[in-house]
Amino acid sequence: MLTPKNQSLIIERWERRLTFAKEGRARYISHLDLMRTMQRAIKRARVPIWYTQGFNPHMYLMFPLALPLGTDSRTESMDISLTEDIPFDTLLKMLNSSMPEGLYFVKAALPVRKHTDIAAAEYEVEIAPDVPAAEALAKWQEFMAQEEINIEKRTKAKKGKKPGVKQVDIKPHIDVLCAEERENGLFFRMRLPAGVELNLNTGTVMDAFESFSGVNIVDNYTKRTKILCFDGEEFI
Amino acid sequence: MKEIQQKIERLLLKTQKPARYIGGELGSVVKDRDKVDVRFAFCFPDVYDVGMSHLGMKILYGLKNSRENWWCERAFMPEKDFEQQMRENGIPLYALESLDPVRDFDFIGFTLQYELSYTNVLEMLDLAGLPVFARDRKALTPLVVGGGPCVCNPEPVADFFDLFIIGEGEEVNIELLELFERMKPQNPTKEEFLREAAKIEGIYVPAFYDISYNDDGTVREIKPNVPEAPARVKKRVIKDFDSVYYPESFVVPFTSIVHDRAVVEVLRGCIRGCRFCQAGFIYRPFREKNIDTIAKQTRCLCEQTGYEQVSLSSLSTSDHPQIEKLLDTLADYTDSENINLSLPSLRIDNFSDELLEKIASVRKSGLTFAPEAGTQRLRDVINKNVTEDEIMNTCRMAFEAGYGTVKLYFMLGLPEERDEDVVGIAELAQKIVDLYFGIPKEQRASTIQVSLSTATFVPKPFTPFEFEPQALPEEIDRRQKLIMDAIHSKKIRFSYHEQKISKLEAVLARGDRRICDVIYTAWKKGCTLDSWDEHFRPELWDEAFEECGVSREFYANRRREYDEVMPWSHLDYLVSREFLIRENKKAHAAETTRNCREGCSGCGIKQSYGGTYCGKVNS
Ligand code: SF4
Numbered sequence: 051m052l053t054p055k056n057q058s059l060i061i062e063r064w065e066r067r068l069t070f071a072k073e074g075r076a077r078y079i080s081h082l083d084l085m086r087t088m089q090r091a092i093k094r095a096r097v098p099i100w101y102t103q104g105f106n107p108h109m110y111l112m113f114p115l116a117l118p119l120g121t122d123s124r125t126e127s128m129d130i131s132l133t134e135d136i137p138f139d140t141l142l143k144m145l146n147s148s149m150p151e152g153l154y155f156v157k158a159a160l161p162v163r164k165h166t167d168i169a170a171a172e173y174e175v176e177i178a179p180d181v182p183a184a185e186a187l188a189k190w191q192e193f194m195a196q197e198e199i200n201i202e203k204r205t206k207a208k209k210g211k212k213p214g215v216k217q218v219d220i221k222p223h224i225d226v227l228c229a230e231e232r233e234n235g236l237f238f239r240m241r242l243p244a245g246v247e248l249n250l251n252t253g254t255v256m257d258a259f260e261s262f263s264g265v266n267i268v269d270n271y272t273k274r275t276k277i278l279c280f281d282g283e284e285f286i
Numbered sequence: 287m288k289e290i291q292q293k294i295e296r297l298l299l300k301t302q303k304p305a306r307y308i309g310g311e312l313g314s315v316v317k318d319r320d321k322v323d324v325r326f327a328f329c330f331p332d333v334y335d336v337g338m339s340h341l342g343m344k345i346l347y348g349l350k351n352s353r354e355n356w357w358c359e360r361a362f363m364p365e366k367d368f369e370q371q372m373r374e375n376g377i378p379l380y381a382l383e384s385l386d387p388v389r390d391f392d393f394i395g396f397t398l399q400y401e402l403s404y405t406n407v408l409e410m411l412d413l414a415g416l417p418v419f420a421r422d423r424k425a426l427t428p429l430v431v432g433g434g435p436c437v438c439n440p441e442p443v444a445d446f447f448d449l450f451i452i453g454e455g456e457e458v459n460i461e462l463l464e465l466f467e468r469m470k471p472q473n474p475t476k477e478e479f480l481r482e483a484a485k486i487e488g489i490y491v492p493a494f495y496d497i498s499y500n501d502d503g504t505v506r507e508i509k510p511n512v513p514e515a516p517a518r519v520k521k522r523v524i525k526d527f528d529s530v531y532y533p534e535s536f537v538v539p540f541t542s543i544v545h546d547r548a549v550v551e552v553l554r555g556c557i558r559g560c561r562f563c564q565a566g567f568i569y570r571p572f573r574e575k576n577i578d579t580i581a582k583q584t585r586c587l588c589e590q591t592g593y594e595q596v597s598l599s600s601l602s603t604s605d606h607p608q609i610e611k612l613l614d615t616l617a618d619y620t621d622s623e624n625i626n627l628s629l630p631s632l633r634i635d636n637f638s639d640e641l642l643e644k645i646a647s648v649r650k651s652g653l654t655f656a657p658e659a660g661t662q663r664l665r666d667v668i669n670k671n672v673t674e675d676e677i678m679n680t681c682r683m684a685f686e687a688g689y690g691t692v693k694l695y696f697m698l699g700l701p702e703e704r705d706e707d708v709v710g711i712a713e714l715a716q717k718i719v720d721l722y723f724g725i726p727k728e729q730r731a732s733t734i735q736v737s738l739s740t741a742t743f744v745p746k747p748f749t750p751f752e753f754e755p756q757a758l759p760e761e762i763d764r765r766q767k768l769i770m771d772a773i774h775s776k777k778i779r780f781s782y783h784e785q786k787i788s789k790l791e792a793v794l795a796r797g798d799r800r801i802c803d804v805i806y807t808a809w810k811k812g813c814t815l816d817s818w819d820e821h822f823r824p825e826l827w828d829e830a831f832e833e834c835g836v837s838r839e840f841y842a843n844r845r846r847e848y849d850e851v852m853p854w855s856h857l858d859y860l861v862s863r864e865f866l867i868r869e870n871k872k873a874h875a876a877e878t879t880r881n882c883r884e885g886c887s888g889c890g891i892k893q894s895y896g897g898t899y900c901g902k903v904n905s
Contacts, residue, residue: 075309079305080541083305083540087538089592090538090593090594093593094590094591101624107624119299120298148592150311150314151314151316253299269295269296
């Protein structure tokens with residue numbers, strides 16, 4: 051007879067919030083793959099991780115906010131549970147002992163805010179357009195001066211409704227903190243909605259800009275710099 | 287190569303599973319390109335998901351990189367979408383570690399695991415910016431080398447390679463790279479280097495052999511044309527298998543691949559001698575690793591990779607002399623670490639209650655058997671030593687242990703196959719279904735599903751069936767219908783393979799050098815990724831054979847005489863021709879041959895090769 055594992059064990063859990071970086075080649079790890087990658091990293095590090103109970107025990111890992119594929123960040127969050135109370139810096143050292151290129155932990159702490167508090171994120175975007183920077187910047191200003199910025203959004207099939215496309219105005223959600231010329235290209239800082247309620251990626255904004263202006267973005271380097279809560283505080 | 291990297295990154299977000307094309311995985315080895323003396327691009331001629339699952343590559347990658355001044359990197363066949371993007375954007379085939387173009391490497395090594403990957407080799411060479419024919423690559427480097435099971439008959443791809451590595455690679459790869467490292471400072475010509483390389487046991491340089499043909503199209507003679515090339519090239523064997531190099535870590539991919547887990551090789555070779563099975567002959571003799579070695583390697587790999595699953599690799603894991611003790615030892619470790627132990631290739635004929643329980647405890651969802659033939663007589667013909675009683679007993683145990691799905695694999699078109707053998711496949715499935723319903727409800731699994739799968743038999747070199755014709759496609763179609771008509775239960779499912787693929791495989795497996803032009807022509811017409819149903823283009827292959835004036839039937843459907851010079855006669859896989867003929871005759875008389883553990887049958891392998899049972903009459 052099969053018996054569920056960990057059944058008889060009474061395990062106390064220590065919650066930890068880890069901040070990690072995902073840069074360089076690691077940018078192209080998809081969110082789904084990241085889960086697996088982190089599980090293996092934790093196993094290698096021999097961190098006393100808490101497993102769920104039942105027939106098929108698995109590690110408890112939780113990512114409060116997904117990072118878009120191709121975006122760089124040093125401010126990503128992952129929650130884990132431990133079965134032993136080990137010091138934050140020891141935990142960091144253990145985890146960082148065997149990580150793939152571009153993926154590393156920068157902070158371990160107790161979770162403070164709830165996942166559902168997350169409401170926005172800040173990004174830095176550097177683009178190399180196929181037209182002179184000044185021209186591209188002028189186009190950008192035109193783009194942002196529009197009354198509405200409508201994009202097509204695919205809708206999922208729901209009860210009685212087929213999947214389709216609908217028009218959404220993203221203009222009210224784009225909060226541009228900075229837009230300037232930099233080294234033959236443009237540099238932006240912007241704040242976009244993130245979290246369970248509403249998510250907007252820089253990719254969507256840039257795609258909309260491309261199709262509005264006819265400018266081609268040849269290279270694009272995007273970095274998430276902050277994850278913010280609804281009250282404007284950083285998510286910690 | 288910043289420039290290539292930038293170009294690649296521009297494409298990544300537009301492609302499927304981009305992590306496959308950028309490297310950077312844990313365990314991938316990055317060295318300083320200015321501080322290494324030999325650079326080797328290990329190319330797997332199929333997509334990342336398939337190639338990254340391959341054990342041989344992991345072994346040779348680790349082995350070469352264990353030398354500080356050698357750098358071995360990986361390259362795979364891109365999917366069609368990315369390949370097109372690479373061509374449009376001027377990105378040559380690059381290695382995943384450095385992102386440098388592979389054309390700048392010293393060696394480009396392909397592992398040939400199946401015949402249908404041959405066009406991918408040409409595609410990858412072309413994508414690298416290199417001429418596909420060896421004769422058109424005049425410079426010393428890159429040297430294009432091939433290894434793997436298919437090189438037991440490398441003639442159909444001989445024109446594309448500079449040399450082949452025959453047999454097991456762990457020692458000969460080192461010898462070859464050492465030779466290169468020694469000679470490179472003297473700036474040898476390609477021919478000078480190849481002549482020296484040809485002296486290494488296990489190295490076959492195809493350009494150093496002339497082939498002549500008889501009027502009937504068969505090979506007359508294969509003769510070396512330089513003194514350095516031996517008349518017969520002997521395959522390499524690792525004599526002390528227990529202490530052979532094994533990697534301490536694997537490259538751990540980000541994206542999911544076909545077999546995404548730690549793998550430990552527990553034994554090499556096979557004691558069984560199934561007459562259709564090429565692996566059973568070309569990997570002889572049987573050698574196993576000690577339990578302690580396996581346990582140590584399992585632990586080490588799991589710790590280094592963080593994998594949640596480990597599997598034991600071999601042709602037949604249950605033939606390990608101490609299989610139960612081995613599983614005990616491993617299960618203790620894997621259980622305590624929340625690691626899943628998976629055991630493919632367990633045979634049914636030596637399943638014990640105890641073993642079955644172990645497997646149950648590692649949560650497998652179904653049972654897979656390969657009786658290969660539907661009747662005992664035909665199983666005797668192919669020397670597949672599985673009896674119906676054993677199948678029934680195992681199924682009974684399985685049903686009682688709660689398994690509800692049974693998958694059965696068979697071959698169609700075997701030598702001596704008669705209609706009653708074909709119908710026997712459906713009958714066997716029916717008996718299994720009846721067996722299930724004969725067990726009281728409360729003692730058996732809740733559902734039953736028997737899946738039958740048939741593949742067309744492809745005769746392979748270095749097997750007792752290398753002389754046999756492949757059955758014609760129309761005949762196979764007829765036999766498939768026979769099975770379908772004989773199935774009367776909804777609990778039985780039947781699936782079969784595409785005929786055109788099997789026939790092509792049969793030609794490529796036993797072809798000679800005249801097939802090189804056909805492969806080239808088919809590739810030119812756009813054939814690549816032939817092993818993928820969605821990419822296989824039989825009509826283009828048809829055209830290629832036609833244009834080259836090559837008859838497929840000559841290679842696939844002709845019976846070869848025992849004294850015919852085979853296109854691979856100059857390669858010595860240590861198993862004697864006499865033995866293969868003896869086995870072929872026994873097959874036609876439906877006589878079995880005992881397995882190596884029961885007693886050596888004198889296949890020709892010398893005791894000095896380290897085989898566990900070689901030369902022993904009884905154990
Ligand atoms: S020499 Fe004997 S024991 Fe060794 S592989 Fe051949 S038949 Fe088997």
